[in-house]
Amino acid sequence: MNYQIPEPGYSMATLLPLLLELNDLKRIRVAGQSGSLATALFRRAWARLVAGEPLAAVAESETAHAVAAVRLAGISGAVLRQGGLPPALVQAIRARGFAASAGAIAPALQERLSPHIHADMQDIALETLPPFVGLLCEQPRAGATRPGRQRVALEPAELHSEHCGVVAVAAVLCAPLYGAELALPFLCGLAHHLHNAYLPDAGYAGDELLGEALPTLVETFRTRALNELPKPLPGPVRAALALVYQADTAEARAFQAADVLDRVIEMRWHAQAASFTLDVALGDMDIVHPGPVQAFQSRLLRQTGIL
Helix, strand or coil: CCCCCCCCCCCHHHHHHHHHHHHHHHHCECCCCCCEHHHHHHHHHHHHHHCCCCHHHHHHHHHHHHHHHHHHCCCCHHHHHHCCCCHHHHHHHHHHHHHHHHCCCCHHHHHHHHHHHHCCCCCCCHHHCCHHHHHHCCCECCCECCCCCCCECCCCCCEHHHHHHHHHHHHHHHHHHHCCCCHHHHHHHHHCCHHHHCCCCCHHHHHHHHHHHHHHHHHHHHHHHHCCCCCCCHHHHHHHHHHHHCCCCHHHHHHHHHHHHHHHHHHHHHHHHHCCCHHHHHHHCCCCCCCCCHHHHHHHHHHHCCC
């Protein structure tokens, strides 16, 4: 299915607030789960592809669950059922979670994604996955680097699994803006840093120093990772990786948009975190939120002088 160019009023500007919040999946964690929700997405998507699930189905369902997680975080259908809720209420809550963030998404894409939010998404043990997946779940990204400049090390360090998982989902959401199919941009998002499983990330400055050796290193380590995949998966992954080097097709533009936006949004998050103040917490974020004990809590804070 090819999307048509979206109706007037639908643009990257309308989608950007959702992309900003999807970036936060890199910093949301759940007890008993290794890594952030973004890492879990990355790990689970590769496990499903290795198991032979259709690429389009994986792309749609992982995107739907990521959109729901913007508001519900780790509250899955399984968690709600374990909490004693009846199936109808579980479905209603999951639908509300998706709808709370999905308003910015192209209507045709919303229709494709929404049925997926009721399926359970189980995390996968790393031992069942190709080695490169586990390595990318441990490999930090370089931070901000530029030739001739001191590195700006950013903490908490973003992992390659987190970047790739969020880019894959963002590429699906960007696809309607370019009339693109979903599957190839999603797969490119998952795979575009395969080589960094074995090549530590030194950033732009390091790449410049590697110079003429960089293409050989990337191809060698990328091939090593691809060889860990069962056939016929390496073929589609190779085809998806062609999008990394161009922006001439709809699918390439969907990937390129998702990639550059995620890189810049990650820097934006660090800048925003550095400027976070108590006034923001108490005012904008309403950290002492309305409820039956709000008056007592506010009075106590004034008495202590913390306000």
